Amino acid sequence: MKTENRLIHDLDTSREGMDDNAPLKILRPWKGVWRPIWSRREELGGFSFLISIFFVGMFSIGAPYFISNNIAAHYLETVWDPEIALDRSLPVINWLIIPYVALYLFYPVTLALAPRDDRGRMELALGVQGLFMATMFCVLFFLLLPAEIDLRDQLDTHWEANPPNWLEEALFTFIHVSDNPWNAWPSLHIVHSTLLARLITHWVQRDHHESRFAKPFLVLLWVEWALLCVSILATKQHYLFDLVTGLVVAFVFWRMFTKVIDMVEERGPDKLASESGWSN
Secondary structure, three states, X not given: OHHHHHHHHHHOOOOOOOXXXXXXXXXXXXXXXXXXHHHOOOHHHHHHHHHHHHHHHHHHHXXXXXXXXXXXXXXXXXOOOOOXXXXXXXXXXXXXXXXXXXXXXXXXXXXXXXXXXXXXXXHHHHHHHHHHHHHHHHHHHHHHOOOOOXXXXXXXXXXXXXXXXXXXXXXXXXHHHHOOOOOOOOOXXXXXXXXHHHHXXXXXXXXXXXXXXXXXXXXXHHHHHHHHHHHHHHOOOOOHHHHHHHHHHHHHHHHHHHHHHHHHHHHOHHHHHHHOOOOO
């Protein structure tokens, strides 16, 4: 009974007017982070807000990944190895390193396509919160159940007969230098790309559905996403289990984030900002 009452309390709103269908408290707007940013959102023609979002995202999303990645590489050992025979049977495909690295384009594209009104800004800020929570959820597995991705030896064997071109080699080198073969599952490549692609799609379909470029752009976006899913296996950066668990995590967090989007839509950005302590 106490557990049930606690869950009801967590789902209940901390401010007047928020209903029982609101997202979990931890996914609601953060006051301390966003209040000073929200008050300056119109500065520099709105670019001040985007610049702030970039730095908040870099420290809240990028930092946890790279910190946990280096902790695992230097201090941890594999607790559970998700490798199966199929992981080594899948071929290396050199050119798929390009869609793999293209994940890093999802972030600036999200910033570029975010609506420039207050509703879009609030959705973008809350999207960063959602990515942060998804990242920290995955980091728990990276540190508590670490797994080394022991597949890179297959690249050397493959490259003896099929060497990469200069671009492929440069991208593989960049990844191998910057990213230790840990942080296996759930794959954040999959989690982040799925959540960002869903958010971008939401904005394009809602705000640009009449544009003749909307459909081709979304086709390109989701083809890239599909290639990215294959690429984490074909570049020997991840196991199949990492892909599957990444998709599951992305699905769960997107379902949670749709409640946030609905909350912004129903309450309106001005009222929600006031209730969240972002504005006076």
